[in-house]
Amino acid sequence: MPTAQADVGCEVHKVSLERLSWERFGSLAIDLAEKIGREYAANVVVGVGKSGVIPAAIIAKVLGVAEFYSVTVKFYDEGKPPERLLEEPEIVYHNVGDLRGKRVLVVDDFFRTGSTLDSVLKVMREKGADEVRVAVIALREDAKTRPDYYAMKFKDCVMFPWDLQQKPH
Numbered sequence: 001m002p003t004a005q006a007d008v009g010c011e012v013h014k015v016s017l018e019r020l021s022w023e024r025f026g027s028l029a030i031d032l033a034e035k036i037g038r039e040y041a042a043n044v045v046v047g048v049g050k051s052g053v054i055p056a057a058i059i060a061k062v063l064g065v066a067e068f069y070s071v072t073v074k075f076y077d078e079g080k081p082p083e084r085l086l087e088e089p090e091i092v093y094h095n096v097g098d099l100r101g102k103r104v105l106v107v108d109d110f111f112r113t114g115s116t117l118d119s120v121l122k123v124m125r126e127k128g129a130d131e132v133r134v135a136v137i138a139l140r141e142d143a144k145t146r147p148d149y150y151a152m153k154f155k156d157c158v159m160f161p162w163d164l165q166q167k168p169h
Contacts, residue, residue, distance in 0.1 A: 016156040018138075025161050028137055028151035029055045033062035036149050040133055042105035046071055046096060048120055051160060052108035055137050059107055069096040071106075071120050089119040100128035110138040110158055114145045 020028070036042070036059065045065045047056025049072040060068050072093040104124050108117060117134055124132045135149035138158045 017159055018154050018157070019159045020137075020161060022161040025055075025137070026058070029058040030062055032135060032137065032149060032151040033059040036105065036133075036135055037063050040103065040105065040148075042103050042133070043067060044069070044099060044102045044104045044129075046104060046106045046120070046124070048073060048106065048108040048116065049093070051110075051162065052136075054160075054162065055109060055135075056107035059105070059135065063105075065105075067102075069094065071096060071123060073116050073119055089116045091119055091123060094123055096123055096127050098127060099124060100130070102129055104129045104132045106132060106134045108134070108136050109160055110140070110154070111136040111143055111147050111150065112140045114143065114147075117147065 032055075042063060042065055044067045045056050045060035045063070046069045047053035049070045053070050056070075057068070060066075070093075071091060074090045074092045106117060106120055106124065108120075111117065111134075121132055121134070133149065134147035136147050137151045137160075138154045139147065139150035139152070141153045141155050
């Protein structure tokens with residue numbers, strides 16, 4: 001299986017970059033879904049858009065969860081490493097329905113500070129979710145808080161397969 005590699009362009013910027021191939025990402029997403037499935041019986045999956053919708057769709061499929069929503073949050077730009085656009089995350093779109101009586105799994109691509117997911121969790125509470133857990137593909141090593149589930153840890157920056165057309169800052 002391919003391993004993460006340092007990117008010369010990011011080293012110029014004093015940032016260590018981990019690149020994930022589609023194969024590695026797929027393996028991480030499936031392994032994460034199987035772990036979640038052993039511990040949590042979600043009946044709703046919510047993907048944090050844009051990039052979190054990709055692992056969320058895979059995890060929902062593996063878990064056999066049909067009810068799927070997305071929440072788009074504006075906070076970081078698309079650069080590598082991402083730069084903040086706003087002081088606080090802003091929900092710019094969601095299609096989340098009534099969650100009363102539901103066990104929700106919120107999925108994002110990476111977890112850095114938890115601020116983005118905090119804003120999404122607020123929506124889940126407002127929609128009446130009974131229980132909410134969070135899963136991410138990549139957890140930053142120095143994060144002060146932790147999601148319920150994660151597939152890997154990273155030091156500075158992760159480049160997902162769908163990011164490969166972007167140049168690092």
